Amino acid sequence: MRVNEKLDTEEYHSKLDLILGDSSKFEKLSYNPIEEIKREANKTIEKINAAKNAVHFQIIIGDFSPGYVKTHKNGNPLRPSISQCPTLTYHLYSVAVSTEFLGKLKGSHTSYTIASLDVEFLFTNVPVGETIDLILERVYRDPSNPTLNIPEEALRNLLEVCTKKAPFTAHRGHTYIQKEGVAMDSPLGVLFANFYMGVVEERVFSRICRPDMYVRYIYDTFVMAHSAQDIETLRRMFEEYSCLRFTVEHSKDGRLPFLDVHISPITIGFDTSVYIKPTNLRLCLNGDSECPTRYKASTIKAYVCRALFRCSSWAATHQELDRVAQVLVNNGYSNRQVSREIKLAMDTCFDQRQDSLPSKHTLLASAPPIRAQLPEDKMVTQHPGLSGKAVYLYYSHSRIATLSWQVGEAHQGEIYKLG
Structure with missing residues (x-):
């Protein structure tokens, strides 16, 4: 539509x-x-x-x-x-969910077969009575769980x-x-669907070996196995030990979209970028809408943070920011506002990573060599041999970040922003 x-x-x-x-x-x-x-x-x-x-x-x-x-x-x-x-x-009830997927791809073997498994209408097919019994069994009869001070009935x-x-x-x-089945807009629906899928996985993986990589987000699952036949066996076993039906999307030339990430094979590991569905309408909160300015700034920040966290190379990041800028301008934002907010959003997103690192430097990307676009359309490639020399990343002819190659303080091939 x-x-x-x-x-x-x-x-x-x-x-x-x-x-x-x-x-x-x-x-x-x-x-x-x-x-x-x-x-x-x-x-x-x-x-x-x-x-x-x-x-x-x-x-x-x-x-x-x-x-x-x-x-x-x-x-x-x-x-x-x-x-x-x-x-x-x-x-x-209330449920919070999160996923960590990109880190698992780093350093994976690209010679393996990748695919995604999808459950057909998971929420409406969750067996409610059976799932309640499974939850109570885990809560009240699993000795590894703390005692819940609520009567089972x-x-x-x-x-x-x-x-x-x-x-x-x-x-x-x-x-x-x-x-x-459970309602999709019910917070408890996510819990039931996730719990039932977890039990199905326990049943299946107690009978066959777990794939080399298996990452699930509710009903979308990324699988890396030795062959397409192994993935088909997994799909068949899931259907045998559940009341659900599964479909498989195999990679094409090693490339596969999963959630909002597009995965492409490289020499070592995988390259990742933001995946945009062909049916995406390129719409967002309009820049001319009557709403607080912070809502509009938050819209831009969400786009920028997604680009930074999903893209494994600066080439992909720059391409995504170009796309984002055009989307924002098409939705009523001015070029000046877009450039300003992208700069602020990038600084904020960089700072969000500082607490997760042991040093005062913030990890930006891991995909050497890194390209940074300079004014006058000059391109500079940063190599490990240029240790300690600063590189300036520009966007829309406005300096937005200062980078430095820190070979002595980080793993070779990782770019850090100075703290």
Whole structure:
């Protein structure tokens, strides 16, 4: 779906009807059970809160609307997502997730086969009852875990209230509950999906050897193995020991997009850069919009930090910043504002890395030789032999960073900003 296209209302409603018509996942109710569920949940919460040294939960107060369009896919399919921010059980749970992927690629063998595994509709296919049993088994019967001062039955009741008994009002005014699978916009949905996937991995890797590299972010998995057959065996085993279905995207000429990273093989290891989907509309917060200036600055900073953290070479970084600058100008930002904010954003992003390094220098990139663009379009290549000599990286004819080759204080081939 492009900028000037609209999804017809009836088409949107018919796609929602198709999703909600799956009786194995959703149940249409003849009444709104919110008050009934609220009383049941609060009764459990009051018992937990009354116990000495127990975890304290807030008494719940509190509704839902499903369906977001996937504009980046052909046919504009709907994502079966149910917003739970205003629901009565939303504040009972919260989940934070993060991933470290780029560091694992450094120094990997490019002779291996790489691919990505994707779970088809993971959230709506998570077996809720089985996952609750698995969570309780791990919490209460795994001796390596600390004792949880909540009765097992009470925790089970709360988990069921937050998943199986969360009513929502659909587009035609009818009330439904999702009786199987978890809502994508529920914080608990991420926990359930991640936990179930972890159990599936334990089952599979207890029977076959783990691939040379296996990195998963919720339902997207990067795999590096000796052959395509090994990856196919892994896919088949995942399906055998779960109720899920998996698809595989193999690399083309050794290149593969994974999340927002484009991976390309080089002599040693892999080169990485920012991956932009072909359907990306190049839209962002408009520079002429009525919002605080710090929101606009934050938009630019997010672009710059992504370029710095995803790109493994200054050539790729410079190319991405050129693209970002054009996107920002197209969205109402002035060239002067873009240049100023990119400089500030780069300084901020550099400073964010200082605490993670043992010395006062900040690691910027690891992909020698490094090219830095100077005014008058002159290019200078920095080699290990130029130890101690400063190189100035310019962007839009404005000096934004001072770099120095520190062979004696860092690994050869790494560029550091002086602290």
